[in-house]
Amino acid sequence: MTSADRLARLMLLPLGAFVLAFFLLPLVRVVMVAGQGPNGASEYLSVLTNARHFSTLLSTFLLSAGVTLATLAIGMVVALFLVRNRFWGRSFLVSLLTLPLAFPGVVVGFMIILLAGRQGLIGGLTQSLGMGKLVFAYSMAGLFAGYVYFSLPRVLVTLMAAAEKLDPALSEAARSLGAGRFALLRDVTLPGLAPALVASGAVAFATAMGAFGTAFTLATRIDVLAMTIYTEFTLAANFSSACALSLALGLITWGVLAATRSFSGSGVAAAG
C-alpha cells in the first residue's frame, strides 16, 4: 500500500464515523424498537397485516402513482414544447418553471392553500362565476396538487435535458419512412426519453410516498403514511408501530429509487 493509499483511507474515516454513528446505529435502533412493541416481531409486517395501516399504504401508493403519472404527462408536453420551439421570453419562462425547485414541502403546502384554500384564488374565481366556492386544499386532492407542484420543476429539468439530446436525425428517418405523428411519438420520442422518464418519475414517486411537509401544512387528517408515522410517534407515543412503518416506507422509497437507477443509469437526487 502506497502512502497515498494510506492517506485516502484516513480521509474516509470521518465519513465512516459519521455515517456509522448517525445513520447505521440509529437504523439498528429503529429495527430493534420496531420489534419490541406489544405485538412483538409481527409488528414488522403491520403495514400489510394491520387493516388501517394497509389502507393508508394503499391510498399513499395510489396518490403517489397518480402524482407521478400526472407530473410526467404535463412535464413531457412542456419539455418537448420548450425544447423544440425558440421564441422571445423562452429562457424567462424556463426560469419561472424551474424556480420552485428550491421550495420546501411546507412552502408548497402554503402555495396550495393560497390557490385552493378557504380564501384561495380558485375558490374566489368559481364563486364569482356563480358556481359556489371550490375549496380542495385540505384534502387528498390538495395533497395531489401539492406534490405535482413540488415535482413538476424537477421532472422538467430532467426531461428538458433529455429532450435536448434526442437525435433529430432519428425522427427525420422515421418520417421519411412514412411514420405519422403518433407513430413518431410512440416509436422514437418516447423510447428516447424513457430513461429520463423513469428516473424522474421514480424521484417524483418516492417523494410523494415519503414527503411530510406538504401534508403537515395542509391538514393533519390526510391519511398518508408519513402523517400516520408522525401521529403514531408524537401523539400516540406508539414507537414500535412508528418504527415499523418507517422501515416499510424507507424500504419502498429506497427500493423504487434503486430499481430505477439500475435501469436508467444514474438517478437524480430526491429533495424535500
Added chain:
Amino acid sequence: MRTSPLVFLFQLVVTLLAAAFLVVPAVTSILAGVTVNYFQGLRSGLTLDWVAQVWGLYAPTIFRSIAIALGTLCVTLLIGVPAAWALVRKPSRMTRLVEEIVTLPVAIPGLALALALILAYGGIRAFRASDAFILVGHVLYTLPFMLRSVMAVLAGVNVRTLEEGAASLGASPWQRFAQVVVPNARPGILAGSLMVVTLSIGEFNLTWMLHTPLTQTLPVGLADSYASMRLEIASAYTLVFFLMIVPLLLAIQFAGRERRTIQRKARP
C-alpha cells in the same frame, strides 16, 4: 415536419397553464405579504408592516437557519471533499458499497431519519436540546449531494493522471490532495456547497422532528405561521424565505450552466 397548429396550440396552453400553476401562488404570496389587507386586495395599499412583524416574531429562526446552514456546509466540506477523493481515485467494490451506504439517507424519508436519530440520541438531553442535533440531521441529509457533486467533477478531470504527475515531481500525498486535487475539484465543491446551503435552509421533514421550542428554524417557523398567523404575516414570512432562497437557486443554475459550457469546450 412542421408541427400542426392544433398540436402547437395544445402544447402552448399546457405550458402556460403549468407556468401559471407554479407562479401565480408564489406571486400571490409575495403580494399578500406587502398588502395592508389581503381580502380587500391591493386597493388597501402596500405596507412593510407585516415584514416588520415577522422580523419581530421570527428573526431568531432566520439567524438560526443561516447558522445551521453554514455549519452544515463546513461539516460536509470537511467530511465530504476528502472522502470524495478517496472514493474516486481507486474505484472498487468496497468504494461502491461505501458510496451506496452514504447516499442511502437521500432515498429514505426525512421523517424516518429523524425518528431514528431521536430514538438513538434523544436521551442525551444537552445534545437533544441543542442546534447541533438539527445540524447532524442536516449533514446526514446533505452529505450525499456534496459527495456526488465533487465525485462527478473529479471523475471528469482524471485525478489519477494529475496525481501521478504531481508525484513524479516529488509532491507528498497531502500536497497532492491540497494543491492538485482540491483546486481541480473546485467547480464540484462550489456546486455542492450551494446545494447543501439551499437544502439546509429549506429543510423541514427532519427538522420538524428534531427541533425543540428553543431551536426553531425558518421552515419550522413557517409551518407555525401557516397554522396560527393571519395570511398576511404567513405571506410576509414566506417572502423573507424567498429572498433568501432565490439568489441561492439562481447561483446554482448559473454554476451549472458555467460547468456545462466548460465541459462542452473541453470536448474535442
